[in-house]
Amino acid sequence: MVYNLSDTIVAISTAKGNGGIGIVRLSGILSVKIARELSEKKTIIVGINYASFFDANFFLIDSGLILFFNKPYSFTGEDLIEIHAHGNDLILDSLVFRCVDLGARLAYNGEFSFRAFLNNKIDLIQAESINSLIKSNSLNSNKIIFKSLSGKFSEFIKVVISDLSKLKLDLDAAIEFPDHISFSFNDFYYSFLASYNNYLSIFDKVVSDDFLFESLNVVILGNVNVGKSSLFNFLLKTDRAIVSNVPGTTRDFIESNLCLNGFNFRLIDTAGFNPFTEDFIEKISIERTLTQIRKANILICVVDVLHECDFLNNFNLNKLLLMAESKIKLILLRNKIDLLGVCKNIIHHKDYVEIFISVKTGDGIDLLLNELISTFSKYTDDIYFANKRQLNLLLNVKNYFSSLIMYDDIYKPLDFYSENIGFIITDLNSILGISVSNDILVDIFSNFCVGK
Numbered sequence: 001m002v003y004n005l006s007d008t009i010v011a012i013s014t015a016k017g018n019g020g021i022g023i024v025r026l027s028g029i030l031s032v033k034i035a036r037e038l039s040e041k042k043t044i045i046v047g048i049n050y051a052s053f054f055d056a057n058f059f060l061i062d063s064g065l066i067l068f069f070n071k072p073y074s075f076t077g078e079d080l081i082e083i084h085a086h087g088n089d090l091i092l093d094s095l096v097f098r099c100v101d102l103g104a105r106l107a108y109n110g111e112f113s114f115r116a117f118l119n120n121k122i123d124l125i126q127a128e129s130i131n132s133l134i135k136s137n138s139l140n141s142n143k144i145i146f147k148s149l150s151g152k153f154s155e156f157i158k159v160v161i162s163d164l165s166k167l168k169l170d171l172d173a174a175i176e177f178p179d180h181i182s183f184s185f186n187d188f189y190y191s192f193l194a195s196y197n198n199y200l201s202i203f204d205k206v207v208s209d210d211f212l213f214e215s216l217n218v219v220i221l222g223n224v225n226v227g228k229s230s231l232f233n234f235l236l237k238t239d240r241a242i243v244s245n246v247p248g249t250t251r252d253f254i255e256s257n258l259c260l261n262g263f264n265f266r267l268i269d270t271a272g273f274n275p276f277t278e279d280f281i282e283k284i285s286i287e288r289t290l291t292q293i294r295k296a297n298i299l300i301c302v303v304d305v306l307h308e309c310d311f312l313n314n315f316n317l318n319k320l321l322l323m324a325e326s327k328i329k330l331i332l333l334r335n336k337i338d339l340l341g342v343c344k345n346i347i348h349h350k351d352y353v354e355i356f357i358s359v360k361t362g363d364g365i366d367l368l369l370n371e372l373i374s375t376f377s378k379y380t381d382d383i384y385f386a387n388k389r390q391l392n393l394l395l396n397v398k399n400y401f402s403s404l405i406m407y408d409d410i411y412k413p414l415d416f417y418s419e420n421i422g423f424i425i426t427d428l429n430s431i432l433g434i435s436v437s438n439d440i441l442v443d444i445f446s447n448f449c450v451g452k
């Protein structure tokens with residue numbers, strides 16, 4: 001792919017489909033001229049212009065707003081025009097067609113951000129975080145992404161680069177002119193350690209952005225007729241799953257997304273267990289339920305307070321924990337307390353949480369919701385997301401640091417320090433996009449949306 005950066009580019013920047021408004025963006029030297037010809041206006045002022053938009057045959061395409069951001073005070077750092085029309089694909093396509101007619105070319109994916117990056121409006125961390133923000137599906141993740149988008153994460157990295165660059169300068173001078181420069185190895189090493197500790201304080205807060213887009217799997221299981229599907233429907237506020245007093249109503253698992261306080265869960269209702277069954281279909285259902293259990297992050301085991309012995313006999317809790325084979329949260333839900341007349345309650349045990357509720361009356365549901373949300377509590381605001389590219393580089397840096405720290409003998413040749421500090425600086429710069437090859441940059445930006 002060839003990016004000719006002197007071209008004026010055009011793209012639809014809003015999502016496809018019908019919407020209140022739709023935006024076409026132009027960036028580059030011809031933007032204003034194209035906007036003038038498209039609107040038949042003599043002048044386009046910096047800021048907001050009200051205009052009509054015409055095609056080559058003077059046919060009215062639409063009317064709306066033209067926003068002009070003059071170079072270098074724009075998102076891309078170039079002359080930038082936004083055409084705000086009505087949100088209709090036919091209108092937006094016609095506008096793009098007309099802009100191409102007037103000299104623009106279609107933008108590649110992410111080319112607006114690429115230009116912003118090349119014009120030093122944003123660094124690579126910020127550019128990548130715009131992409132994460134667009135793809136994010138939780139408000140809590142957004143809060144964390146904003147720290148990268150605002151440049152706060154980049155700032156930390158820049159401080160480490162700057163400290164190490166100074167150290168390397170002193171070091172290189174001492175290597176080159178050993179007789180002329182007074183150099184204290186102890187002072188150097190002290191500063192180097194301080195830099196390492198500063199780096200670790202950021203590194204320890206970095207979390208893979210894998211989990212950003214993921215939701216926790218919550219599997220609801222238990223014997224037949226205990227109220228699993230009733231709970232599923234109650235949490236989703238729909239009648240998605242069939243509920244009846246016939247044991248074995250749910251034969252296959254049903255899943256749906258659930259968002260609580262900005263956290264995402266994948267809720268899975270399963271077929272009830274009846275381990276003594278000879279019914280062929282029921283046996284298949286059990287197999288399917290077992291597969292779901294293995295994927296669970298949270299297991300809600302529902303028992304009917306009137307018949308709880310059945311469940312505890314069939315499936316003891318330890319067996320469930322073993323089956324899941326990973327760190328999962330286990331919730332023992334004692335349902336139908338309305339039938340016994342007992343109060344809602346929560347008991348925290350060592351390996352599981354026990355909650356007394358009634359799905360029928362809604363009593364105790366709040367306890368369950370809080371318990372689900374609290375699973376996320378270890379993901380505080382005090383973290384940073386890093387994508388695979390950034391994580392690999394951050395790990396490299398940590399390894400270079402430790403190769404200089406871990407040796408028994410800290411009095412290694414000065415070149416060894418200089419060389420490795422050089423590697424660290426290179427990789428930290430790469431995280432910000434400094435001295436990254438064009439091929440790699442194109443690869444990164446081509447994963448962005450068109451119009452971004």
Ligand SMILES: Nc1nc2c(c(=O)[nH]1)N(C=O)[C@@H](CNc1ccc(C(=O)N[C@@H](CCC(=O)O)C(=O)O)cc1)CN2
Nearest residue numbers: 013023025067069072073074075076077082121130452
């Ligand atoms: N209409 C519109 N809304 C949008 C965007 C956009 O490009 N257009 N954005 C696109 O992502 C986001 C906002 N980000 C933006 C970042 C910088 C500039 C900008 O013009 N910066 C100039 C001027 C700053 C100033 O006047 O203070 C600059 O940095 O020089 C615009 C939008 C979200 N909303």
Ligand SMILES: Nc1nc2c(ncn2[C@@H]2O[C@H](COP(=O)(O)OP(=O)(O)OP(=O)(O)O)[C@@H](O)[C@H]2O)c(=O)[nH]1
Nearest residue numbers: 224225226227228229230244248249250272359360
């Ligand atoms: N009294 C009372 N009845 C409930 C409660 N929760 C569910 N039920 C009833 O229990 C019966 C079974 O509910 P379901 O939600 O279909 O149970 P299930 O666990 O999905 O059953 P299977 O799909 O057969 O495994 C229905 O008649 C529900 O109305 C509750 O808290 N109290």
Ligand SMILES: [Mg+2]
Nearest residue numbers: 228229249250
């Ligand atoms: Mg059911």
